[in-house]
Amino acid sequence: MEAFLTVNSGSSSLKLGLFAEDLSTLAMCHVDRIGRREAAMKIRDAAGAALPMPDHAPKAFATNTQALRTALEVFQADFPGLEVIGIGHRVVHGGISHGEPVRLTEVVMKELARLAPFAPLHQPHNLAGVRAASELFGLVPQVACFDTAFHRGHPFVNDAYALPRKYYEQGVRRYGFHGLSYDYIAGTLAQTDPDLHAGKVVVAHLGSGASMCAISGGKSIDSSMGFTVLDGLPMGTRTGQLDPGVMLYMLQTEGMDAGQLTDLVYKQSGLLGLSGVSNDMRTLETSDDPHAAEAIAYFCARIRREVAGLAASMGGLDGLVFCGGIGENSSRVRAEVCEGLDWLGVSIDGDRNVQGARDFGTGKVRVMMIPTNEEIIIARAAKKVLAS
């Protein structure tokens, strides 16, 4: 049986998709909390039934590579004669030159490795996924699909920083990320709600990494994220928007070096830094610590600001869509975000929200929860590029 494999190696999770030649789903694998004691792998077939793990499978996964090996073993046991004919990878940064998926070669790999400083927590994991797949699958063609690609059409005012022009020319731009997820949501709306797709929609992709996107007429015109995956919303361990003066203060007064600063803004901040409890929304929601509730309130307040800012970028708002691990599962976050937005036309049916309904708005703005599917976007791109 010929199949496509998608590899989405995230900051704390690994998502794999196995797709038949016609792109129907065969199986999905999700490992979260990688590197922690409670890391767990869930593999399900297309009907949602759990596939058994091999007896010798590790109880926890120290690295994404280790998790990938185990998942492949399960796929191969369940689909005898499985032949992976193409592999698509989520790669967070494509820089200026990659506005479309690209076939991976040694030359492209080197070029993508040079973009690692733009996304140091992601790009190396993504490229390690490519190398692990090369080890396991030899010469099977591999394709990179970029999180930045969906945003490459931003107007100048949403693409530039107010720095001297030469930096813009060098590539210091507001790239925006989570593009595969936004591409999926836009494509879904095009099919299910064409009127809304033609309108002005803010999508909030809320996971360990979190960003928001203004999509007007199906195209991204603005994003909360910028040059790196640090900007915009506070995240599990990342600061989100930060006055650059704070970085100067840390350098000059606190005596931090670049490595300490990187650690501070990528790994010690966000929900973890604010709460002092955890970077994980599930843990924060069940914690009695008042700082945990404060961290959630801060997260929601910043999302509300972004909804209004992105609506201003589009000159209106017809829809607000939640997706990502938090957006899809936390009715508390969805409710807390929407609570202060009735002036914008956002109001919700609390019961429908708690039930996890797809549509739960009651005002003039459609409010929706749509489970995202970055994997199918990668699989489609892999098939297309390999066919060309």
Ligand code: ADP
């Ligand atoms: P990543 O950016 O690593 O892909 P995910 O999209 O998997 O992240 O989202 C992970 C986040 O989703 C974590 O903060 C996790 O706590 C949160 N999450 C997952 N399930 C739930 C739930 N049932 N309730 C609240 N938060 C949840």
